[in-house]
Amino acid sequence: MENNIVLCMGKQASNPVRSVETAFEVLETLRRLDGAGVTAVANELDLPKSSVYNHLETLEQEEYVVKQGSEYYVGLRFLDLGRYARQRDDLYETARPELESLADETGELVNLLVEEHGQGVYLCRVRGDKAVNVAASTGNRVYLHSTALGKAVLAHSSESRVDEVLNRHGMPTETERTTTDPAELKDQLDEIRERGVAFDREERIAGLCCVAVPILGDDGRPIAAISVSGPKSRMKGERLESKLPELLESAANVVKLNLTYS
């Protein structure tokens, strides 16, 4: 059953406020260039200097950008705002101790991820004593199709939601093992839903394998997912297939309980 109507999910506002769009483009440029002057940003965005100037001055006035000499930088206001966003619901606070004991028990890198705008956002990453040294920081965004965490979330979303996500972000290849066929992904999702556990066998980063389980709300919809990541040398056999899944499931269960009664 083909659905020819492209589900547009990167949904456009009906009457978007253009100036706000460009303000954020300016901000993102500032980040990409790691700080920049008026001209640099103007060139980058192909906008008149004066417009960029006004935007930068406005952003500075609002204290979201800092000006040092004639260079502008992303300001620390966002630090506050970001931490607020993370702690808005109790998920982070509740899950954190569980993640820490998981990291202790397994020695690996343990992660907590939520979905936002069709991508995965790491809310928390805790390293065990043998944890792999991959770039791993809170706030990172990843595709959902190539991670165990993402698949655990997708597996418990409606099919229309899955289609939306795939339409919006596609299924970019990240390693030679990345699943890039929607049908194949959906088969995987069915299996994950049945089994309750998702795996990533070097699908996002060569040599890295993950196991993940979802944290489900009472309505059955996914709130988040937690995972253990490690080098493929340690992530195999019984440990991968049953020991880690059990640990994760029990942790997910504890988090779920603490979430509902708090």
Next chain:
Amino acid sequence: MENNIVLCMGKQASNPVRSVETAFEVLETLRRLDGAGVTAVANELDLPKSSVYNHLETLEQEEYVVKQGSEYYVGLRFLDLGRYARQRDDLYETARPELESLADETGELVNLLVEEHGQGVYLCRVRGDKAVNVAASTGNRVYLHSTALGKAVLAHSSESRVDEVLNRHGMPTETERTTTDPAELKDQLDEIRERGVAFDREERIAGLCCVAVPILGDDGRPIAAISVSGPKSRMKGERLESKLPELLESAANVVKLNLTYS
């Protein structure tokens, strides 16, 4: 020597982009209300519903806000942006291990603060095993006049800068010990500059005392400050007056060195 020209520091952009201003007001309202619908925000800001609607939709389209049902929330994009802002220079990375050993040695709460827009922003807060349990999180913003950290920074800024800051933010009373007279503050700053150490004796939070030293750049201007905070019962006598200052100074020195040669 009075300077009657009011140094305007909360400087206004010459041609501010109004829509961007309101966009951020909307965002801040969303935060204040801890998530809200169109009407709630519109009432709060006294703006037409339709305008607020367009702003919210735009912010959502840009993925800086999430919409759940008909409520909008501050999005997790800021988490990423905030962490980026913190790590833009090497200060945080460089100072962190030093803060950790300070926390170990002292058992107290150890802090790293930088100035931004005339306020102090905590970049990092590490708790020792006896650390007081005050609300203390990264990203928090504080006045400069009522903290040891802030005074350490101000003491090494030009007098005109100090005036700018005081003009912009005033010297609000936080406890009965807060310094609220500019002249008195400046006397304190002179002393701090001479001695190299700043103190806060219950000036921001009753019962809490801090010692701070600045981290100075080669040009003599303050890059940041680090401090130890503890309950007044433990923050007195020789420990307060000489032991902690020494520890702090040596840590600041290490950070300074590692900053310049890295």
Next chain:
DNA sequence: CAGCACGTTCGCCACAGGTGAACGGATAAA
């Protein structure tokens, strides 16, 4: 001292954004 590159200011004009009123859907009350 000339030349350049950059931030900043200025004034014009078009159109984007603010506005209020009207629509439609959901929920609650009668």
Next chain:
DNA sequence: TTTATCCGTTCACCTGTGGCGAACGTGCTG
């Protein structure tokens, strides 16, 4: 079931403002 209310959402009008290019001024560099 019907009615009333409350939201979010759409629409079309009109004005204000944000985008724009050119001009200005300043700090480098050769």
